[in-house]
Amino acid sequence: MAEAVRKLPVSEAPLYREAPHNIEAEQALLGAILVNNDAFYRVSDFLKVSHFHEPLHRKIWEVCAEMIRMGKTATPVTIKTFLPSDARVGDMTVSLYLAKLAAEAVTVINAVDYGRAIYDLATRRALITIGEDMVNIAYDAPVDMAPQEQIEDAERRLFELAETGRYDGGFESFSDAMKTAVDMASAAYQRDGGLSGIATGLRDLDMRMGGLQRSDLIIIAGRPGMGKTSLATNIAFNIASVYEPAQQADGSFEAKNGGVVGFFSLEMSAEQLATRIISEQTEVPSSKIRRGDLTESDFDKLVAYSQMNQKLPLFIDSTGGISIAQLAARARRLKRQRGLDMMVIDYIQLMQGSSAKSSQNRVQEITEITTGLKALAKELNVPIVALSQLSRQVENRDDKRPQLSDLRESGSIEQDADVVIFVYREEYYLKNKEPKPGTDEYLKWEGEMNDARGKAEIIIGKQRHGPTGTVTVSFQGEFTRFSDLAEESHLPERFE
Secondary structure, three states: OHHHHHHOOOOOOOOOOOOOOOHHHHHHHHHHHHHOOHHHHHHOOOOOHHHOOOHHHHHHHHHHHHHHHOOOOOOHHHHHHHOOOOOEEOOEEHHHHHHHHHHOOOOHHHHHHHHHHHHHHHHHHHHHHHHHHHHHHHHHOOOOOOHHHHHHHHHHHHHHHHHHOOOOOOOOOHHHHHHHHHHHHHHHHHOHHHOOOEOOOOHHHHHHHOOEOOOOEEEEEEOOOOOHHHHHHHHHHHHHHOOEEEEOOOOOEEEEEOOOEEEEEOOOOHHHHHHHHHHHHHOOOHHHHHHOOOOHHHHHHHHHHHHHOOOOOEEEEOOOOOEHHHHHHHHHHHHHHOOOOEEEEEOHHHOEOOOOOHHHOHHHHHHHHHHHHHHHHHHHOOOEEEEEEEOHHHHHOOOOOOOHHHEOOHHHHHHHOOEEEEEEOHHHHHHOOOOOOOOHHHHHHHHHHHHHOOEEEEEEEEEOOOOOEEEEEEEEHHHOEEEOOOOHHHOOOOOO
16 A cells, blocks of 8 residues: 555646746747838737847847837848847857848738737736735735735736736836827827817817826815816716727727716715706706606606616716725726726815825825825826815905915825816805895996806816916806807897
């Protein structure tokens, strides 16, 4: 029996496992490029220098890419002078190795398959690195590091890897950054309205801002009753309603116009928010919808509208008191599952920080939230519109138009935001100052009221990419709807 046991094969785990790679695939792809430079364009949209495992192959790819983009021909003869002359591959010089790559090259047709194989193996190596880090940190985590922090970090790194194939950040060359800037200008030129960002649906505001720019943190601030939430829901609906997806080369979809919107409503429930949007769009007052005080015509409008907009790409999360870490995790998940082109948070002061230290100090907590939102906007590459309250000091001034200093816990909000927009309605304040009818004051008030009725000011208090200033828009209070004011040239003819 003991003899039988001794003869059983003993499975021993290998002491050393090499990271997955395929040198032959790298050689075949580089050989194809050296024989026919068109092969480069078949893989250059998804393959980067960091995806190659062999350091010499990285250098060959880099030199080829630079030459081809300059309009020159990359061959073993033209690129060898840009490679280290003393480098050797086994017993071969670099010149001989390049000639061997070209001589054994496959057809250009297979270039994409080899490129995909190299990309997939690089992704697996990155996954191994993330996995090893997770295990090592979990074993050796310091006492003050909560497991939740590690989960959030791992989730962020996995998201970045899934989105871009790069998880380590690092430097980007100016030529890559310049190419991205030109691509953005090209997209703006082709997009409806010629905007570099996502159109809000409010003409004059778009003219000032060029739309909502990707990776920007945009703050909409105002006193209660000014219409902050209304403006945010108007913009969110306008963007979602014109969503037009365009398929990319890798099979994914990107917004050609409009976009997929994620709305974090910390103040109102999803049903209340939906009621607001329905009221804005059908022109049936939300008070009537809530009371059920509807005519048959009103009800038909609601039914028709709900049927028409069943597939609207607007997703609502109404979790109250959500932390910045939870919000980031949910936003990443939405982007992976449904796509995400713009986010709204209503509103900052109802959010919570994630760290125990920040929760003891409100200013520190708001700082953590705004810094986190700006970082998330850059990570997801989407504009984030966050609503904010204003302090009461506005009410003590004669001119109640808000200023940057009125932002509550203003330091960090003002600092982290790329754009700060204030919503101001003179009509709201005038209503509360109505003098006794029949007096001179009443006649003056009536004139001011007529001028202010149905109008709102959107004040751009800060903008990193453009001018500040005021945009006057129309506001219909009963439907909580903002829209463009008619231009003078489009008004009906008036007779004195």
